[in-house]
Amino acid sequence: MDFQPDPGLDAFRKEVRAFLRESLPADLAGKPVGSVRSVRADLVRWQRILNERGWGAPYWPKQHEGTGWSVMQRLVFDEECVAAGAPTQDGFAHKLFGPVLNEFGSPEQQALHRPLILSGERLWCQGFSEPGSGSDLASLSTRAERDGDHYIVNGQKIWTSYAHESDWIFLLVRTNADAKKQAGISFLLVDMATPGITVRPIRSIDDCHHLNETFFDNVRVPVANRIGEEGEGWKITKFLLNNEHATAADLPILRRFLAQIRSLARSEHSGGGLLIEQPEFAQKLARFEAEVSAIATMVTRVAAMEEDHSPAAHAMGSILKVRGTELQQRLSEFIVEALGDYGAVAYPEPHDPALGEPLPHQHAGRGKANEMFFRRASTIYGGTSEVQRGIIAKMLFQL
Template sequence: MHFQPDPMLDSFRQEIRQFLRQHLPADLPRRQDGMRSPRADLVRWQRVLNDHGRGAPYWAQEHGGTGWSVAQRLAFDEECAAAGTPSLDAFAHKLVGPVINHFATDAQKAEHLPHIFNGTRLWCQGFSEPGSGSDLASLRTRADRDGDHYVVNGQKIWTSYAHQADWIFLLVRTDPQAKKQAGISFLLVDMKSPGITVRPIISIDGCHHLNETFFDNVRVPAANLVGVENEGWKLTKFLLNNEHATTADLPTLRRFMAQLHALAASSRAGGMALAERHEFLLRLARCEAELKAIAVMVQRVAAMEQDHSPAAHAMGSILKIRGTELQQRMSEFLVQTLGDHGAVAYPDPHAPAACGRAALPMEQAARGVATEMFFRRATTIYGGTSEVQRSIIARSLFRF
């Protein structure tokens, strides 16, 4: 493949930067990490985007979206991250939204899409289960048909933001006799339904974004089934195959690099500025080289996705491995660069200093860094472990 970057992408970036300068409200808190923004900020930013025709940046025009290319969507994400905009609900916009657009009934679209556009219905994802790990097809949560309803029983785990979500898109087994991918269905479930219990999981970074979610005889209208019963795996593959080019989380890598450069210019060790220590600069240069290689790879995978190349899946797996491993190395590098200040974890990076005084410059630079390093330990696990990604790559080598 002779990959060439889109020559119009730079002008598109300038257009997005100008839009952000003009329309990002000055009083909206600037996001400095990968966590989902508070609901009020998310809804407010969603409405700003709606007012300027950018409310569904990841969808085709026929579904009410911008119709941007994969490369343009990536550029939009990168510029928003650089500007610190509130997040969008990625579960709604990038995952369940495209499924609803492509597979849902007109009634389901009328029920859910306006809320996604307005940011008034937050979503979570009910896929992972205890004991299943990355073997998603081994799920055991049951949904038994009872008249006009399904009765759901089972447990999901690592359910990000379930404690804030209004609805969950849920994989359930509707044919217990079928093996693996067969017999799975895709349900949309109101989180206020009786029988749903959400139990928090406080992660090692001190944050609460993960949960266990239990379903005890939860009655779900059969009208909430998306697609055909027992054919939910087809929808799952569609959902998981979207946005391979985003798996490296390039905006986060670039944020880490900016933080490292800022620390290099302002910090000293052993009586020398970090920017003068050759061992630090060598490590920084290696990270920069890897980051540039990943940035090029992201554009290659985006071009493959745009062309519907069958190689995009394997390339996306390579990108997932390289990108997530670099996230871990760079977040560790940041903690080490901070020295003693890196040993302090701030679960809330915006909280005041414990003694009530204003934070010193290095204390301010350290806010959230150790917490994020702990969070990034999971990047090689969620979204398909590195071992699973390597299996995908190996199988693909025999196909091409």
């Protein structure tokens, strides 16, 4: 891996920054995101701006109407968008379902869904986890029984992020109860407006509503909405989960946390002086700076592996997932600690408008405890740390 600065990448970063300065509306910049997705109106508006620039699908190849950017360019784009406070894109559509659609979808399916993802008119959610099937995803029990040119779907999904705001869901179902559990799974696309779908909110520990239970009661889904052949759902899911190893650590989020800590260090007081003047605080911040720098170096290494299609990228991505998510938790805790007593104030939820007079220190403290509580789940979603350590042991040490 070459650690020398890449002039081409530096020029690209300047291009992204110039675009953000010119095209990111002031009333969209810097809004609290809460968990992982901006509110729908902001997300859709930003998606349309990106699409007009030709950057509507930054993670897709050119032949599928994407930008065709390298892994490092995608990382730079994500980092600069986070630093500028831009709204998110629909990660479920662009990073998870989109590559599946491009790789396994029929021409008809691509023509139906791709334009609406690019325009922001169709948002997606993921129907994988079930009450009894989390880390052991292959044990899922939601079933789809063939009835002519339709499937009849019955079952329940849980932790369905943004199901209440999404138009469609990509869904794993069991189409063959007699086959080996991995072989009996299929991958369906379902319109969330279909009769028989019920979405119930789960108010999580971060005091936000982004999680849901989703129930399917005799939901009729056209067979034409199946991606791939019947029974290929597990193969497609492995492809989906193996994408973008270099992004597993969420490096832009780690750098955003560091920026917030630096800001608090220069504005908050403790013991008669600024936080940054307290040796213990400064030492802890310096250690976090070093850890994030180490993650950044590893991200660059994994990105190079992905560009070379190295099989080791998968195991290294699992290492990034473990280290990065654990660091997210510690950094978010440190932010709340830096706020002192104000870290315990129940400020309005990040997506809710502030009512009446703002609470003391609301400009600095709003959303920080919510983020800390949300990040308690970061070592669970996307594959638990225990599962990731199993992958590392198997792939690197043949255990």
